[in-house]
Amino acid sequence: MAYNQKTLDGYRQRLLSPAAGGDAPSYTPYSCTTCPYCSGQEPPAYKHLHPSTKPRSPLDFYRHVLVEKYRRVQPPHARANLTRRYATDGAASPPKLLACGPMVDQSELPFRLLCRYYGAGLTYTPMLHAALFARDEHYRQQFLQQTPLALVRQRLAAAAATTQVADEKAAVIDRPVIVQFCANSPETLLAAARLAVHGEAVPHPTAAGADDGGGERYYHCDAVDLNLGCPQGIARRGRYGSFLMDVSWDLLHTMVHTLAVELAVPVTAKIRLFDAPITEQRRQALAEENHHTVDGRQLHYLYTFQGQSYQYDVPLSIAYARMLRDAGAALLCVHGRARQQKGQLSGLAELEVINRIREAFEEDERRQCQCAAAEAGGGVPLTCYTCKNIPILSNGNVLSFADIARLFDPSPARHPAGGDDATPFVKVEGHMCAEPLLWDPTLFSDPAVVIPSGRLPADDEGAAEGGDGAAPSRALFERERAIRLKAFETAFDYLYYVKLSNAQYYEYLYKPKQRTLLVHAKDSNKEKNENDPLDSSEAITVTSRKEQNNFYGISLGFVKAHLFKIFFHNCVLFPSLREFLAEFNSKEEREKEEASSDPDGKGKQHKNSIEYCQQQLDALTEELKAFYEMDLQLTHEAYVQLKREQESHKKNKHRVQQEGGEENKNGAAGFDIFEEEDGIGLGIF
Incomplete structure (x- = not known):
């Protein structure tokens, strides 16, 4: 995925002129001639500024909106993380936020609530397609689930009245939350963003915005x-x-600047780093230069991907971040990898480049303060945020809670020489984690049982403990079972939040919509037109019944995708659990169930009704409880026999492949204690 180097060379020549007396590039502010706010076609002053929603300073946005505004309704683990201090924190440093990142079809509302319950202080929605979101109401209802605004206000009012919460688990709300879009048109992005901010029924404000009646x-x-x-x-x-990244910075600047001026909430951006391929000879030369630095910091940041050597383009990455900041971004999340670094073998993120971006922002802030001091009495127009050192979230290199401590603590004890633990600490306001939360949504709670990522190579610890063919130890058995049982507990928590989200959507959003339709029908005093199907109470009632078929509960496809990840280690040992999840609620199974329970079809529930959605979740929960009980009763002896049977299947599979025969598609899944009822399966419980 090579960049358009001609375009990038133009930005390098335009923005990265040599600084006087040094090798570091000087900073030239990005000038966008096509942006209507930069060119004077539209007023550049920010609209809808308010200290509680869109403060003048990005740092105030971070401190008040993202940290303090909802602190009193955060669950215990999230509150604990907000009070946690690190060695790099100064006396005035704001709390560090741990964020659940945006994941397509994965960071939906129930999963965000689950991550919040276990310590996330900030969440992002899945990436939404701005064009689809702006024009399709069904797309909006299906793919953007949010805690109802009325419920947010209720929770905040209750928290202000008392510090006692009867049920912390049920009281979780998804705030603060950031809605993420992908787009390539400023107008389309603004239309979609306004719908996300103000909802379906509330027109976007023309002045200050919707006031809640207070501060x-x-x-x-x-x-x-x-x-x-x-x-x-x-x-x-x-x-x-x-x-x-390499198409048009003018377009990116205009999209960010448009939202920064017009939207009632701040705009943020999530970015990656630039890089360039280099020869192996060049890589060796640069690596040698890194060994001769005076201050111990690298001069060049290198990595190898799929056999090719690359160098991170630090100056261009800094210029890119500055351009977005100057366009109006109130916060940047920087993923410490380049565009091509994706998938399982992407390697470690280069977090030190994020530090270089931070240092550039700090220098810009110092320079601006010096200029402001020189202008005695000179006012600063609100054409852009006046703060140059905007908040940054890092992204990458976290697989456990211990990794977070290493990121934020520069002490030698946290960073022994050599190895992956030598990753430098990052000078940022917080850290975003995405895929590792899919394997363990409790990661931010500093859990006692650490769930290994499914991306990591399989641990062959059993063989290592006692040599080839030795039985796995009881200690290994207990460790693995603790991981599996925790996965069940996490899955039950997740299903709880799926049901809770469905119920809240039905109570706060769906039912009021039905009542509105009926009230409009009953309160109509005008003379009825029999030719108008909407001009009668009966017609409106029929419409409201039809609307019941459009209840958008949490998609079972999303639910099953999460369960496959959460149960990854369970399914390795017990493939029948994987098969159950794959088959649950399949079309054939559903049709068979409906035909047997209601042969005449008189009482059949629509598949999108609240009753149907909740009943399916109840059935799924009960089935998983049965698997949980069987795993709970598994003995060490049965575990040893099961592992030996699976190892035998692996060897047979390998032998067949070597001989050129048909591959045993089940592989190690050929033996499953949950399915064997005539042998080992009955003698262990």
Whole structure:
């Protein structure tokens, strides 16, 4: 995925002139002639400024909106993380936020609530397609689930009245939350963002915005994020995400600047780093230079991917971040990898480049303060945020809670010489984690049982403990079972939040819509027109019944995708669990169930009704409880026999492959204690 080097060379020549007396590039502010706010076609002053929703300073946005505004309604683990201090924190440093990142079809509302319950202080929605979101109401209802605004206000009012919470688990709300879009049109992005901020029924304000009647204002989200980091093929085909990095910085600047001026909440952006391929000879020369630095910091940041050597382009990455900041981004999340570094073998992120961006922002802030001091009495126009050192979230290199401590603590004890633990600490306001949360949504709670990522190579600890063919030890058995049982507990928590989200959507959003339709029918006093199907109470009632078929509960496809990840280690030992999840609620199974329970079809529930959705979740929960009980009763002896049987299947599979025969598609899954009822399966419980 090579960059358009001709375009990037133009930006290098335009923005990276040599600084006097040094090798570091000087900073030339990005000038966008096509942006209507920069060219004077539109007033550049920011609209809808308010200290509780869109403060003048990005640092105030971070401190008040993202940290303090909802602190009193955060669950215990999240509150604990907000009070945690690190060695790099100064007396005035704001708390560090741990964020659940945006994941397509994965960071939906129940999963965000689950991560919040276990310590996330900030969440992002899945990446939404701005064009689809702006024009399709069904797309909006299906793919953007949010805690209802009325419920947010209720929770805040209750928290202000008392410090006692009867049920912390049920009281979790998804705030603060950032809605993420992919887009390549400023107008389309603004239309979609306004819908995300103000909802379906509330027109966007023309002045200050919707006031809650007091000092605080509340919208349906707290910021809108522009995805400039997605490296997937669909982003290349759709011309969005990281594939805008080398297309047109004018377009990126205009999209961010448009939201910064027009939107009632701040705009943020998620980005990746630039890089360039180098020869192996060049890599060796640069690596040698890194060994001769005076201050111990690298001069060059190198990596190898799929056999090719690369160098991170630090100056261009800094210029890119500055351009987005100056366009109006109130916060940047920087993924410490380049565009092509995706998938399982992407390697470690280069977090030191994020530090270089931070240092550049700090220098810009110092320079601006010096200029402001020189202008005695000179006012600063509100054409852009006056703060140059905006908040940054890092992204990458976290697989456990211990990794977070290493990121934020520069002490030698945290960073022994050599190895992956030598990763430098990052000078940022917080850290975003995405895929590792899919394997263990409790990661931010500093859990006692650490769930290994499914991306890591399989641990062959059993063989290592006692040699080839030795039985896995009881200690290994207990460790693995603790991981599996925790996965069940996490899955039950997740299903709880799926049901809770469905119930809240039904109570706060769906039912009021039905009542509105009926009230409009009953209160109509005008003379009825029999030719108008909507001009009668009966017709409106029929419409409301039809609307019941459009109850958008949490998609079972999303639910099953999460369960496959959460149960990854369970399914390795017990493939029947994987098969159950794959088959649950299949079309054939559903039709068979409906035919047997209601042969005449008189009482059949629509598959999108609240009753149907909740009953399916109840059935899924009960089935998983049965698997949980069987795993709970598994003995060490049965575990040893099971592992030996699976190892035998692996060897047979390998032998068949070597002989050129048909591959045993089940592989190690050929033996499963949950399925064997005539042998080992009955003698262990």
